[in-house]
Amino acid sequence: MQTRFPNRFLPYLLLAPSVIVVLIFFVIPSVQSLYLSFYRVAPLGNRKIFIGFQNFARLFQDPGYLNSISVSVKFAGFVVLVGLAASLGVAVVANQRYRGFAVYRTMLIWPYALSPAIAGLIWAMMMDPSFGIAARFLRQLTGVRFSYLTDSTHALLFVAIAATWKMMGYNIIFFLAGLQGLPRELLEAASIDGANAWTRFWRIAFPLLSPTTFFLFIMNTLYAFFQVFGLVHITTEGGPGRATDILVFKLYRDGFVGMNTGFASAQSIVLLIMVAALTVIQFRYVGSKVFYR
Numbered sequence: 175m176q177t178r179f180p181n182r183f184l185p186y187l188l189l190a191p192s193v194i195v196v197l198i199f200f201v202i203p204s205v206q207s208l209y210l211s212f213y214r215v216a217p218l219g220n221r222k223i224f225i226g227f228q229n230f231a232r233l234f235q236d237p238g239y240l241n242s243i244s245v246s247v248k249f250a251g252f253v254v255l256v257g258l259a260a261s262l263g264v265a266v267v268a269n270q271r272y273r274g275f276a277v278y279r280t281m282l283i284w285p286y287a288l289s290p291a292i293a294g295l296i297w298a299m300m301m302d303p304s305f306g307i308a309a310r311f312l313r314q315l316t317g318v319r320f321s322y323l324t325d326s327t328h329a330l331l332f333v334a335i336a337a338t339w340k341m342m343g344y345n346i347i348f349f350l351a352g353l354q355g356l357p358r359e360l361l362e363a364a365s366i367d368g369a370n371a372w373t374r375f376w377r378i379a380f381p382l383l384s385p386t387t388f389f390l391f392i393m394n395t396l397y398a399f400f401q402v403f404g405l406v407h408i409t410t411e412g413g414p415g416r417a418t419d420i421l422v423f424k425l426y427r428d429g430f431v432g433m434n435t436g437f438a439s440a441q442s443i444v445l446l447i448m449v450a451a452l453t454v455i456q457f458r459y460v461g462s463k464v465f466y467r
Contacts, residue, residue, distance in 0.1 A: 210439040217433035229440035242424040250398035252334040261345030269353045286343035290404035297336040298409045326417030329410050333418045337402045345390050352386035399449050421445050
């Protein structure tokens with residue numbers, strides 16, 4: 175059954191706000207970045223020299239940029255894989271039908287409501303090697319003196335854990351929705367046939383959750399590459415020794431601190447291409463394994 179609008183301009187009017195937002199905050203900046211990536215721009219922006227693809231060639235000859243790629247891949251791998259696994263485990267527990275769990279499930283979304291900068295500040299205070307409660311507890315429990323300010327390995331692990339915690343609420347809500355939508359008759363039939371809880375989850379529930387898992391896999395990848403700038407900026411600022419210098423933070427530092435606009439614009443275009451290519455690969459190879467019921 176088709177629905178006809180009384181006014182043929184009404185659909186375009188309803189779409190206009192979204193289209194305007196995309197144009198202003200995505201399309202126009204992307205076109206401008208592509209334009210500037212072919213130029214060497216003066217710090218004040220009052221002079222431009224066309225240099226073609228030199229900025230792009232320089233990127234892959236820059237040890238700092240290659241280091242940022244390596245750091246970003248490690249960081250994104252941790253956030254996506256560990257984050258989804260931990261979120262699914264928490265969602266399975268939260269899906270149990272116990273008294274008071276409705277309040278518990280509601281509280282799980284709270285970390286996602288925080289901005290990345292606030293989440294970073296919370297973790298920075300908890301893990302501060304001088305007065306952080308969590309750092310002191312970890313030292314007493316394991317003997318490890320955790321210092322994200324001086325140790326490069328600790329710093330990357332710290333930022334990755336904080337970013338994963340920030341995204342867990344979002345993941346848990348979707349996993350909970352998926353778990354609560356599973357057909358109970360399949361699980362009950364498997365239980366009658368003698369399947370234990372682990373077998374029922376791994377053989378029945380998890381395959382049925384594949385559309386949700388695939389969606390969260392894409393969203394967490396985008397989050398790890400694009401949405402953690404505030405967290406890194408408020409905690410480590412890319413250090414120590416560029417150990418947490420992820421791509422989006424290096425882009426900021428080169429473009430807004432070093433005032434190297436053309437070079438930073440080339441980085442933004444390469445980052446966009448990399449993430450787009452990664453998303454296409456995920457749809458091509460991971461998406462084919464998704465089971466839609």
